[in-house]
Amino acid sequence: MKNSITNLKVAITSDHAGFSLKQEIRTNLEVLGVNVLDLGPDSSDPVDYPDFGKAMAQQIIDGQIDRGIALCGTGIGISISANRFKGVRAALCHDVETATQARLHNDANIIALGARHTNINNALDCINAFLNTDFEGNRHAKRIAKIDNKFSLIQKNLDNPDDKELSDALANELARQQNTVELIASENFTSTTTMAYQGSVLTNKYAEGYPGKRYYGGCEFVDVIEKLAIDRLKSLFSCKWANVQPNSGSQANQAVYLALLNPGDSILGMSLSAGGHLTHGAAPNQSGKYFKSITYGVRREDGIIDYDEVRELAKKNKPKLIIAGASAYSSKIDFKLFRKIADEVNAYLLVDMAHYSGLIASGCYPDPLPYADVCTSTTHKTLRGPRGGVIVSNNEELGKKIDKAVFPGMQGGPLMHVIAAKASAFKEANTLAFRNYSQQTVKNAKALCEFLIRNDFNIVSGGTDCHMVLVNLEGKKVTGKEAEESLDRGGITCNKNAVPFDKQSPFITSGIRVGTAAGTTRGFKEPQFEFIAECISNIIDVLATKDEKLISKVESEVREDIKELCKKFPIYL
16 A cells, blocks of 8 residues: 555545544554645534535645545535535545445545544545546546536537538547547647637627727626736736737737837847747748848757857847747757847847747746746647737836737737637646646656657757657658658657758658647656657657558557557547
8 A cells, every 4th residue: 555655645634523533544544654635624623514625625626636535424515515616526435345436437536434434444445445546547537527517518519410521520530639649749638628718609709909998899708808818827927917819829929020120120030940930030931021030050969059159140140139939949948048148239039938838837947037028929739728829028018019019910809719718728727736737748758758769769959858859860761751641640640840950851851749748638647658659669660661561560550559548548538
């Protein structure tokens, strides 16, 4: 028992009737090495069990504990109280069998015991079974989902007989997500709550302008929603100003350019080939067409940003804006040094933190807000919200200019249903559970990366400090396009990606980019990502043989293995 449960975060609570048994259980568990959080009460004086059931439920919802132990006279009242809260599954148990089944088939996160009907030995046996049993998943996951009616909207869309073509396409996409491993670094799975807000009646509401200053009537409630989104975003990043209206990260960047630049001004950003983004000055993009774009890259010897080159280019060209941030760069970015270089040439510093924002909010990646004039981000990726964009800053005067650039400069009415979903995601991101998720995302990326390195894969920058890994396949004699297509047939979705100093065209590339944000949301940890890395290695190595029959065989074997893995970690249904 000691070795298997000491890593679990466990809490215990009771009412006055369960107080004595609670004290005995806590003492016994602590002797066994289990760290138990006691939520009270502190004596056998009469108390109301709903208060303590609620306190236990809140610990579960906030992700502060893995399992709870709740006691009252019969166990009935406190279990009912806890079960009032979404996401809580409190099971009243009376023996080892019911405690085991509560975990195995019902994924119960709280065990409730009746103190008047349970002695200490029986209680400890039940708790032992409860803490040591894992959820079986598979068919039971679908049933658990129905408890909260979490998927009513999804199910309704899938079962629409009046538009079978559209419903079938949606059902097929859900099946694809369920049965494949998503490694595209810019993708993630939102919570069902966030999805529900995006599919809400707010899609009907037009609201040009900002809260308290709209060009349409009937905005009193959407004003509340947008203010919530703004306040939650400011709290999440500890900043003074925020705009939640951009429809994408690209639009967020364009709004900053519109506010701070004039056509023909110089900008300095990371080149697309080195890991930057289209909107950082790439020739085909608006940023490359309207402004004089200068680009920096990475050092050939280690794949790290060439900060000496950044400084030299800045001093030579005197850009009005310097852009830090990337879409395919896995090392930490020195935002403090970027600030210093920007100050040397009197330039604005924009940090595009789209890929890293969820990790930044959780303290798992360097925070650019103390150094940047303004930061932009998407709201999906590691932030795990709906697809959209945001802008944040500690410079409120600069914020006023950007507000005008977003509206009326860039767009008309904001997408209020998406802003509501953003507000939901920002609240989720400001929890201990999300911070734990972010930490695990980075751990998973490192595990995947280290396995690939041990199997002779060339990792750009030599490792990862975030959620993504950029793999150079030149040494494997395989192109990024070949790898992407073969991995897809094996049930693993990723994207081909250029590597620094790539000799292949952007449509072929010499590398792939893989990320762990979506897989971590499913519940994958280091062992699962090591297995995924092994699958990647098997497919890439066999691709080099050019033996189509053998390649097809390995792809099929990997696909079956991936399906089995996905069954154990279902999403949505």
